[in-house]
Amino acid sequence: MKVIMIEDDAELxxxxxxxxxxxxxxxxxxxxxxxxxxxxRIKDFDALILDLTLPGMDGLEILKKVRExxxxxxxxxxxRSDLSDKVLGLELGADDYLPKPYDPKELEARxxxxxxxxxxREDKKSEFTIYKNRRExxxxxxxxxxxxxxxxxxxxxxxxxxxxxxxxxxxYSCESLSDRASEKTxxxxxxxxxxxxxxxxxxxxxxISVRGxxxxxxx
Amino acid sequence: MKVIMIEDDAELxxxxxxxxxxxxxxxxxxxxxxxxxxxxRIKDFDALILDLTLPGMDGLEILKKVRExxxxxxxxxxxRSDLSDKVLGLELGADDYLPKPYDPKELEARxxxxxxxxxxREDKKSEFTIYKNRRExxxxxxxxxxxxxxxxxxxxxxxxxxxxxxxxxxxYSCESLSDRASEKTxxxxxxxxxxxxxxxxxxxxxxISVRGxxxxxxx
DNA sequence: TCAAATCTTAATGAAAGGTTAATAAATGCT
DNA sequence: AGCATTTATTAACCTTTCATTAAGATTTGA
Numbered sequence: 001m002k003v004i005m006i007e008d009d010a011e012l013x014x015x016x017x018x019x020x021x022x023x024x025x026x027x028x029x030x031x032x033x034x035x036x037x038x039x040x041r042i043k044d045f046d047a048l049i050l051d052l053t054l055p056g057m058d059g060l061e062i063l064k065k066v067r068e069x070x071x072x073x074x075x076x077x078x079x080r081s082d083l084s085d086k087v088l089g090l091e092l093g094a095d096d097y098l099p100k101p102y103d104p105k106e107l108e109a110r111x112x113x114x115x116x117x118x119x120x121r122e123d124k125k126s127e128f129t130i131y132k133n134r135r136e137x138x139x140x141x142x143x144x145x146x147x148x149x150x151x152x153x154x155x156x157x158x159x160x161x162x163x164x165x166x167x168x169x170x171x172y173s174c175e176s177l178s179d180r181a182s183e184k185t186x187x188x189x190x191x192x193x194x195x196x197x198x199x200x201x202x203x204x205x206x207x208i209s210v211r212g213x214x215x216x217x218x219x
Numbered sequence: 220m221k222v223i224m225i226e227d228d229a230e231l232x233x234x235x236x237x238x239x240x241x242x243x244x245x246x247x248x249x250x251x252x253x254x255x256x257x258x259x260r261i262k263d264f265d266a267l268i269l270d271l272t273l274p275g276m277d278g279l280e281i282l283k284k285v286r287e288x289x290x291x292x293x294x295x296x297x298x299r300s301d302l303s304d305k306v307l308g309l310e311l312g313a314d315d316y317l318p319k320p321y322d323p324k325e326l327e328a329r330x331x332x333x334x335x336x337x338x339x340r341e342d343k344k345s346e347f348t349i350y351k352n353r354r355e356x357x358x359x360x361x362x363x364x365x366x367x368x369x370x371x372x373x374x375x376x377x378x379x380x381x382x383x384x385x386x387x388x389x390x391y392s393c394e395s396l397s398d399r400a401s402e403k404t405x406x407x408x409x410x411x412x413x414x415x416x417x418x419x420x421x422x423x424x425x426x427i428s429v430r431g432x433x434x435x436x437x438x
Numbered sequence: 439t440c441a442a443a444t445c446t447t448a449a450t451g452a453a454a455g456g457t458t459a460a461t462a463a464a465t466g467c468t
Numbered sequence: 469a470g471c472a473t474t475t476a477t478t479a480a481c482c483t484t485t486c487a488t489t490a491a492g493a494t495t496t497g498a
Contacts (some may be wrong), residue, residue, distance in 0.1 A: 097251070164354055177477095182477075191458090428445090
């Protein structure tokens with residue numbers, strides 16, 4: 001497994017690198033985030049470990065930039081024990097969060113966990129990919145042209161696969177929907193999403209209506 | 220017995236862990252729910268103890284996520300003495316509820332009770348599995364295609380095995396049935412369920428009519 | 439055997455879901 | 469600002485689903 005790391009503390013990077021190599025994990029560290037970005041565009045890695053507390057630059061900005069072109073699993077690590085960092089980081093598309101200081105073991109475990117998760121996802125070969133930061137969803141490698149409400153509804157359904165979600169929950173969890181919108185609104189939005197997915201109206205494959213409840217997403 | 224725990228109060232986790240290990244219960248605690256989720260996908264546990272009052276994240280969301288892929292017994296614990304949490308939790312598929320603060324003894328008792336229940340269930344190797352959250356019932360590993368009323372009636376019967384349930388009780392406990400529906404309605408629904416179970420009309424194996432009362436489910 | 443209970447099928451109507459069009463509010467553009 | 473575009477929302481209408489009832493056949497048990 002090859003991992004890229006953005007960490008200005010060269011000593012820490014060295015320690016981790018030495019530890020992880022014993023478990024078959026190779027680390028390539030870059031102290032300069034911009035150089036790291038260029039490398040990321042060219043080479044393939046299994047994960048990125050990103051230090052948030054970089055000097056003179058916001059780690060979250062890097063995270064955003066990476067997510068603009070790559071879907072690589074990202075573990076962010078930070079000395080700031082600020083919880084909002086964590087929340088923000090995960091929202092911006094990070095996969096995991098590791099507060100400093102941490103045991104190299106811990107990092108190893110999370111790397112393994114993340115790549116396993118990734119493999120599982122690839123097993124399924126889901127035809128759906130959500131790019132939350134870009135607000136886009138790809139279906140069969142084609143971007144769907146979704147309105148904000150459509151994007152949010154479909155995202156929510158995809159993130160809760162196989163579970164019937166009732167209309168009320170969809171309304172409340174989607175920012176683009178007014179809290180006092182009628183439940184029929186959901187039906188219309190679903191209808192439009194199905195159209196864009198080119199679902200067969202008689203027997204839709206992915207967005208299934210559950211009578212009396214709402215809708216569920218089936219991968 | 221191996222138990223996984225999601226609890227951000229490390230001290231409490233430590234106390235419980237020390238207490239329970241004496242009774243042969245091993246606890247693995249994770250303060251980060253996302254990590255816990257990944258671990259759950261990989262390792263096998265006998266139960267999950269889930270703290271609802273996690274910082275910056277809704278414990279109920281975690282519960283839902285777990286139920287998307289696992290059938291593990293879940294005990295939720297919460298400092299919020301909010302009853303709606305309890306109801307919601309149980310509805311989302313939790314097996315038990317434990318309000319904080321609680322005696323470790325209490326936790327031990329519930330763990331034992333739950334795993335006992337589980338073992339009993341596994342003894343029988345029931346051919347029926349109810350996924351309440353998905354509103355699906357599997358019979359011989361095949362999903363039954365049930366209407367809402369059929370699902371509710373069959374669920375109720377399965378959850379009260381070997382007990383004759385009278386028609387009136389079924390009507391009142393099933394949301395999809397009008398309170399003033401005639402009792403004959405039940406007969407029709409039962410007939411349709413039997414069809415979907417491919418029961419032999421002459422001698423049904425699982426849904427038995429009890430003359431003068433109603434029906435009972437025999438696993 | 440006979441009356442009551444249960445089973446099964448078919449019919450029906452109310453409720454739920456699907457779709458389209460109209461509208462109004464928000465957004466973007468010049 | 470003013471015009472054009474987008475889009476959430478509602479209304480209206482159609483289709484489908486399914487609980488419910490009715491009715492007749494079959495079974496049960498005293």
